[in-house]
């Protein structure tokens with residue numbers, strides 16, 4: 039499963055090695071040489087996973103992990119700490135700071151990839167593959183199909199992801215910004231009105247069944263999926 043990965047590593051040679059290896063395996067990689075730059079990049083775009091070196095100039099990787107865990111926007115982003123320290127005590131400290139895993143240098147590219155895949159799999163809730171049904175609408179993530187009152191609905195990939203997210207997080211209002219984070223994953227190159235465009239397409243696809251009413255606009259706040267009018 040390809041992911042967007044932020045590599046925070048102050049040694050350019052190691053950073054380049056990791057980045058090349060990850061790209062070769064289909065991941066999208068961005069890189070930062072210190073924690074401050076990493077936090078700036080994360081503010082602009084939420085990665086799927088962060089590889090975070092422990093020993094960094096300025097703010098340490100450990101402090102950076104604590105900061106990310108304290109912020110509701112970033113607290114669920116998986117973090118793998120990279121470190122030269124291999125002692126049990128350090129490992130525990132690293133995991134307590136909120137890291138999901140811990141890789142000791144020197145590590146093989148294969149080991150790092152395996153850890154990344156494991157953390158990404160863990161991060162994706164099991165429920166996301168379950169069939170979701172509400173108000174006459176049925177979405178099957180495994181088969182990538184949607185039915186409105188048992189009739190197939192043709193949706194583009196973005197509309198499909200958008201509907202899946204809304205159905206699995208129903209009744210709550212989601213701002214455009216939150217939807218960009220959750221559905222697009224990375225909103226650097228996407229404007230907020232893009233969300234409106236895809237909501238419109240989604241509703242147009244649902245309109246023949248009348249189920250477009252389930253995708254509701256909450257004026258001034260965003261969108262929600264609800265079976266109540």
Ligand code: CA
Pocket residue numbers: 047048049091092093094
């Ligand atoms: Ca370092």
